[in-house]
Amino acid sequence: xxxxxxxxxxxxxxxxxxxxxxxxxxxxxxxxxxxxxxxxxxxxxxxxxxxxxxxxxxxxxxxxxxxxxxxxxxxxxxxxxxxxxxxxxxxxxxxxxxxxxxxxxxxxxxxxxxxxxxxxxxxxxxxxxxxxxxxxxxxxxxxxxxxxxxxxxxxxxxxxxxxxxxxxxxxxxxxxxxxxxxxxxxxxxxxxxxxxxxxxxxxxxxxxxxxxxxxxxxxxxxxxxxxxxxxxxxxxxxxxxxxxxxxxxxxxxxxxxxxxxxxxxxxxxxxxxxx
Amino acid sequence: xxxxxxxxxxxxxxxxxxxxxxxxxxxxxxxxxxxxxxxxxxxxxxxxxxxxxxxxxxxxxxxxxxxxxxxxxxxxxxxxxxxxxxxxxxxxxxxxxxxxxxxxxxx
Numbered sequence: 001x002x003x004x005x006x007x008x009x010x011x012x013x014x015x016x017x018x019x020x021x022x023x024x025x026x027x028x029x030x031x032x033x034x035x036x037x038x039x040x041x042x043x044x045x046x047x048x049x050x051x052x053x054x055x056x057x058x059x060x061x062x063x064x065x066x067x068x069x070x071x072x073x074x075x076x077x078x079x080x081x082x083x084x085x086x087x088x089x090x091x092x093x094x095x096x097x098x099x100x101x102x103x104x105x106x107x108x109x110x111x112x113x114x115x116x117x118x119x120x121x122x123x124x125x126x127x128x129x130x131x132x133x134x135x136x137x138x139x140x141x142x143x144x145x146x147x148x149x150x151x152x153x154x155x156x157x158x159x160x161x162x163x164x165x166x167x168x169x170x171x172x173x174x175x176x177x178x179x180x181x182x183x184x185x186x187x188x189x190x191x192x193x194x195x196x197x198x199x200x201x202x203x204x205x206x207x208x209x210x211x212x213x214x215x216x217x218x219x220x221x222x223x224x225x226x227x228x229x230x231x232x233x234x235x236x237x238x239x240x241x242x243x244x245x246x247x248x249x250x251x252x253x254x255x256x257x258x259x260x261x262x263x264x265x266x267x268x269x270x271x272x273x274x275x
Numbered sequence: 276x277x278x279x280x281x282x283x284x285x286x287x288x289x290x291x292x293x294x295x296x297x298x299x300x301x302x303x304x305x306x307x308x309x310x311x312x313x314x315x316x317x318x319x320x321x322x323x324x325x326x327x328x329x330x331x332x333x334x335x336x337x338x339x340x341x342x343x344x345x346x347x348x349x350x351x352x353x354x355x356x357x358x359x360x361x362x363x364x365x366x367x368x369x370x371x372x373x374x375x376x377x378x379x380x381x382x
Contacts, residue, residue, distance in 0.1 A: 123289050127311040185362040192358045196351045203347070205311045207322040207339040230362075 002116040005069075008052045009111045012076065015045030016103040023096030038096055039087065045103065046080040053077060060118045062126075065134045067119060068274035072110035074134070076103045078142035086146060086183075092174050098149035124271040129201035133194060140190030141254055144226070147183035148251035150176050151244035177240060181233070184247060188226045195223060214264045215272030218257040225250035290326040292334040318342060 022038035052073050056064040064070045083099035086092050121130075154176040198216075199209040210216060229246050232238040238246075261273045289309055296304040296316050306314045314321040318340055325335025 123310045126289070126309075182366075185366070189358050189362050193355050196355050200348060200351055203344065205313070205322070206324060207313070207320060207337045207341075209347075 002118070005052075005056070005116040006111070008048065008055070009073070009107060009116075012045050012049045012052060012073075013104060013107040013111055015041050015048060016076070016080075016100055016107055019045060020097060020100035020104050023093065023100050026093055027097065035093065038093070038100075039084075042080060042084065042096075042100060042103075046077060046084070049073065049077040049080065049107075056118070060120075062121050063131050063134075064118075065130070066121055066125065067115045069110050069113040069115045071134075071138070071274060072106050072113070074138050075141060076106040076110070078138045079103050079106065079145055082139065082142040082146050082183075086179070090174070090179060092150075092179055094153065094174055094176075095146060095149055095179075098152070099146060102145055102149070122271070124205070127201060127205060129197060129204065133197045133201055136190050136197060137194035140187045140194055141258065143183050143187030143190065144247075144251055144254055147180045147187055148247050150180035150183060151247040154180060154244045155241065177243075180244065180247060184226060184229055188223075188230065191219070191223050191226065195219065213270040213272060214261050214267055215257065215270055218253065218261070222250055222253035222257050225253050290323070290334075292323045292326075292336075294321055 019038055019042035022034050022041060025034050026038065053064060056070065056073075065074060079099055079102050083095060086095055086099075157176070202211065203209045225246065229243060229250065232246070233243055261267045261270070267273045291307050291309050293305065293307050294314050295302050296314075304314075304316060308314045308321060308323050310323055313323070320339045320341065322337040322339065323334060324337040325333075327333045
């Protein structure tokens with residue numbers, strides 16, 4: 001058992017949990033102190049999370065994105081980074097609770113995973129394309145997670161959020177609809193770039209751009225769902241509820257693309273599937 | 276010819292194939308290729324596409340002639356740039372140009 005990996009993962013989970021508790025407390029009663037503590041705990045969790053990635057990279061001597069455990073560590077960091085950007089630029093602390101809970105869930109799942117040992121990268125993944133391909137995709141996943149958290153909130157509170165006191169959760173009026181639209185556009189851009197980088201890599205390594213492996217097919221499905229979002233919002237005049245539901249459907253496809261591939265036939269032949 | 280590199284008790288790190296180009300009976304080039312490192316020669320690309328962990332004498336290759344590939348790469352690049360411009364940069368500049376739009380400055 002890799003004891004330092006377990007300890008570091010537990011520490012990250014703990015700080016993310018503290019952050020989630022304080023972000024949650026903002027929904028009930030907001031004070032200067034609790035707002036400060038929430039972002040401080042999230043930041044400490046993120047710093048420890050970065051240290052996990054860094055130390056594992058050094059220990060393994062290769063990018064630590066091979067096993068599902070390693071990818072969960074990366075995903076938690078991406079969610080925290082994207083949320084911090086949302087908080088610093090848009091003051092949307094209302095998304096702090098779902099973002100921190102997302103980190104707790106992802107990091108907690110990593111904590112109970114059995115595949116914490118360092119394994120060497122298979123030949124197919126030893127390439128300069130590997131890191132950009134994975135990192136771009138995971139920031140895309142994280143943005144779309146934030147977008148779907150905003151969508152879920154929007155379904156319950158469609159009007160711009162202004163609490164009894166403006167500083168209760170938000171410093172200003174939070175328009176969830178424009179926030180989730182921004183997160184979808186950012187996430188979709190990253191999915192697209194990740195897809196193109198993947199195609200270029202596949203051509204470079206195998207001579208084919210696309211081989212219809214299950215992960216490729218499902219990443220195409222989730223890409224098309226978010227393309228439908230853009231299409232219906234730009235050209236179809238869709239607003240509000242329908243778009244929010246479409247985002248949730250798209251995010252479900254992403255979760256399946258990320259975790260569901262083991263259920264499909266042909267997955268064991270794929271360079272994409274976490275064992 | 277296929278080579279393996281493996282440390283004791285580890286999974287196989289790499290499968291390698293040594294390719295030689297022979298022109299008019301002369302060996303002009305020898306290169307060790309692997310899955311992410313193809314051989315390019317005379318407009319042809321040789322990819323190591325297949326290997327059998329239990330049979331080190333077997334190697335599967337894909338040979339591709341693709342003179343227009345740079346055009347496709349340019350297309351991928353333009354596609355990425357286009358998405359970034361239209362979905363990220365364009366909305367930002369639009370918001371700056373119309374400050375009287377929906378959002379407004381916080382008081």
